[in-house]
Amino acid sequence: MTASTTRWFPNSMPAPIVDHHTLPWWQACAEHKLTAQRCTHCNHAQIPPAPICSECHGNSFEMTELSGKGTLYTYTAVYQPIAMEQTLPFFIAIVELDVSGTSCANSVRLMTNMVDCEESELQIGKPVQVAWESMSQYVSIPRFRFC
Numbered sequence: 648m649t650a651s652t653t654r655w656f657p658n659s660m661p662a663p664i665v666d667h668h669t670l671p672w673w674q675a676c677a678e679h680k681l682t683a684q685r686c687t688h689c690n691h692a693q694i695p696p697a698p699i700c701s702e703c704h705g706n707s708f709e710m711t712e713l714s715g716k717g718t719l720y721t722y723t724a725v726y727q728p729i730a731m732e733q734t735l736p737f738f739i740a741i742v743e744l745d746v747s748g749t750s751c752a753n754s755v756r757l758m759t760n761m762v763d764c765e766e767s768e769l770q771i772g773k774p775v776q777v778a779w780e781s782m783s784q785y786v787s788i789p790r791f792r793f794c
């Protein structure tokens with residue numbers, strides 16, 4: 648992990664809730680690796696990781712590293728702070744992640760934040776790239792910026 652990274656959100660943001668299904672995903676995030684849970688039976692990819700495959704109901708998985716590239720699927724601009732010292736507006740987005748070059752059978756969408764952009768620049772379908780924000784030694788959050 649890099650010693651310092653750009654910060655877009657304050658330390659007062661609520662921490663992610665982690666359970667034993669999502670822990671491998673968050674551990675990969677801490678190493679700045681974006682992954683999807685891939686079913687070893689049908690190759691269906693899903694985020695967040697879950698106890699069963701939403702496609703075939705299998706329960707055997709591998710974590711597959713993704714490129715960190717994708718496209719902006721949709722977004723909203725938020726003008727109400729959810730944490731102290733929150734910069735406004737901030738952008739909640741759903742990014743459709745690129746799974747080319749993996750064994751994943753489907754693309755997968757991730758709820759995230761767009762950063763380093765103005766509201767007027769937000770355009771559905773534009774290519775995006777992951778931008779890691781280290782909130783602590785153990786927690787890094789995947790945000791996205793335009794390529």
Ligand SMILES: [Zn+2]
Pocket residue numbers: 686687688689690691700701702703704705
């Ligand atoms: Zn499956």
